[in-house]
Amino acid sequence: MNEKILVVDDEEGIRLLYKEELMDEGLDVHLAASGEEALAKLEKDKFDLIVLDIKMPGMDGIEVLRRVKERWKNLPVILSTAYHHYKQEFGTWASDAYVVKSSDLKELKTTIKDILNTGRK
Amino acid sequence: MGYDILSKIIEFTDSEEALEKRLEDVAALLISFFAFDQCAIYLFDQEKKILILAVEAGSKQEGQRVYREDEGLPGLAIKTGKPVFITQFGRIKDVWQGIADKSASGFKTVICHPVKDDILYGALYMRSMDKKIISPKKKKLLAVIALQLATAIKNYECIVHLTDANKKMQDMQARLVHAEKLLALGEMAATLAHEIRNPLMSIGGFTKRLQQQLGADPSHSAYVERIVKEVERLEKLMDGIVRFSDKSGYELSLEDINNIIEEAAQFFEDEFKGSGIAVVRDMTPDMPRIEADRQQLKLVFNNLMANAIQAMAKGGTLTIQTRHEDNWIVTEMSDTGGGIDIKIMSNIFNPFYTTKETGTGLGLAITHTIVTNHKGIIEVNNNMGVGVTFVIKLPVAREQGGNYE
Structure with a gap:
């Protein structure tokens, strides 16, 4: 069975890119355009992993991360953003991984695989 | 008659002329008014505690140039705060009443008058070959003149300080x-x-x-x-x-600046060789550590070295000097790349400013930001036609005895 992952990003282009690229990796990819939409989808469905953008209008990624970890403690979250410095920020400590956004998705793909493989063991 | 000279003195001391010119006028006026042969004005150096000859007027000018605060007749005048009047039939010798002062030697009348209000500013030193009786009225007049002079010097110093402070503020x-x-x-x-x-x-x-x-x-x-x-x-x-x-996310640790520079220099070793650039190291060993983000600070030296290499495409010398100065660790990097065109000097730290075809214009801007984020200072000394020296001052880490804010 394909692992189900939720991509949360306010940029349509990036959502579509992630979807195509991650589908090629054999993943079942679902999309959310905002933090609110993401939380609503998480209530209805069970996911294996979330890829979460930090900087979004409305509820930002850090807040989404906090709520996710409160409710679904074991659901892995990968934070993705343009900024390196969030790495050191308090709010990001709870995430399972941190990826700097780039048109080269190798790092993201490897990170997803690593986390899913660890979860399977 | 006394009012004449007073109004003249006020006129001189209030003029817009340089202080020395004003003092010269006053000295000349005193000579003619009191009919003395010589008049010298000394200014007191508050730090060194010495009297330094500022101007001389009259015949032979051979007054002693510097007096310690306890030396000679001027020393006596400023110590007691009262004028010294000597009038005698015979000529004054090298030593007068146990006080050695060659400037008085050979004269018959000598006046040493302190120039002061609450603070000591200097002394008047007047000498005459003739025996002159100084009337109480003239003594009083001289006291007023000395006070006027003190005010003039004080005002002058105030203006100098003000101009100085003003310039500093503008900078x-x-x-x-x-x-x-x-x-x-x-x-x-x-x-x-x-x-x-x-x-x-x-x-x-x-x-x-x-x-x-x-x-x-x-x-x-x-x-x-x-x-x-x-x-x-x-x-x-x-x-x-x-x-x-990106201002946050600095990971600070105690670092040896020489070590960081060395690492950056090694990175460019091939480029230095390739461009025929000799690297001269003048680094002070065992200096106190600085508190720094190693990666960020390495970027500073990387940027400066990359710039130096581009400036010296046809070879040259890169001199790297480090030293410990008060609470600062100072690094100087000098190239022989001909210097920066004066027209672009004020822009070099601005982001997106570049003179290179492939540059992003961010190198020096990032360098500036990183140094500032380390509470440091970066300066450029441009020697047109020769080269550029970047001076980077970083504070000594507090644990190492530094006490910066």
Whole structure:
């Protein structure tokens, strides 16, 4: 069975890119355009992993991360953003991984695989 | 008659002339009014506690140039705060009543008058070959003149201090405005970078997918490859901007500056050799540590070295000096690349300013920001036609005895 992952990003282009690229990796990819939409989808469905953008209008990624970890403690979250410095920020400590956004998705793909493989063991 | 000279003295001391010219006028006036042969005016150096000859007027001018505060007749006058009047039939010898003062030697009348209000400013030293009786009225007049002189010197010093302070303030303000400008530019750049990054990422990502799907079709692959490359270049630029405006996330540790510089220099070893650049190291060993983000600070020296290499494409010498100065660790990097054109000097730390065809204009801006974030100072000394020296001052870590804010 394909692992189900939720991509949360306010940029349509990036959502579509992630979807195509991650589908090629054999993943079942679902999309959310905002933090609110993401939380609503998480209530209805069970996911294996979330890829979460930090900087979004409305509820930002850090807040989404906090709520996710409160409710679904074991659901892995990968934070993705343009900024390196969030790495050191308090709010990001709870995430399972941190990826700097780039048109080269190798790092993201490897990170997803690593986390899913660890979860399977 | 006394009012005449007083109004003249006030006129001289209040004029716009340089202090020395005003003192000369006063000395000349005193000579003619009191009919003395010589008049010297000494100014008191508050730090060194000595009297220094400022002006002399009259016949032979051979007064002693410097008096310690306890030396000679001027010393006596300033110690007691009262004027010394000597009038005698015979000539004064080298030593008068146990006080050695060769300036008085050979004269019959000598006046040493302190110039002071609450503070000592100097002394008047008048000498005459003739025996002159100084009337109480003239003594009083001289006291008023000395006080007027003190006021004039005080005003002059005030103006000098004020001008000085004013200039310092203007410099500081200019720096502040510059720093604010850099900050505003940085913030604007960061906002822009973020806005550009996301669409850029989908452009790049989809182009890469296109590249995969087209395979090795030579009719399209060159175009696609070009797009991918340009996007990568832009992404790198955006990365630089984000790093430039990134103030948080410094990981500080105690570092040896020599060690960081050495590491940066090793990185460029091949380039130095390739361009025929000799690297001269004049580094002070065992200096106190600084508190720094090693990676960030290495970027500072990387940027400066890269610039030096570009400035010395036809060879030259890069001199790297480090030293410990008060609470600062000072690094000087001098190249022999001919210096920076004076017209562009004021722009070199501005982001996006570049003279290079392939430059992003961020190197020195990032360098400036990193040094400032380390509570340091970076300065450029430009020696037109010779080369440039970058001076970087970083505070000694508090645990190492530094006491910066």
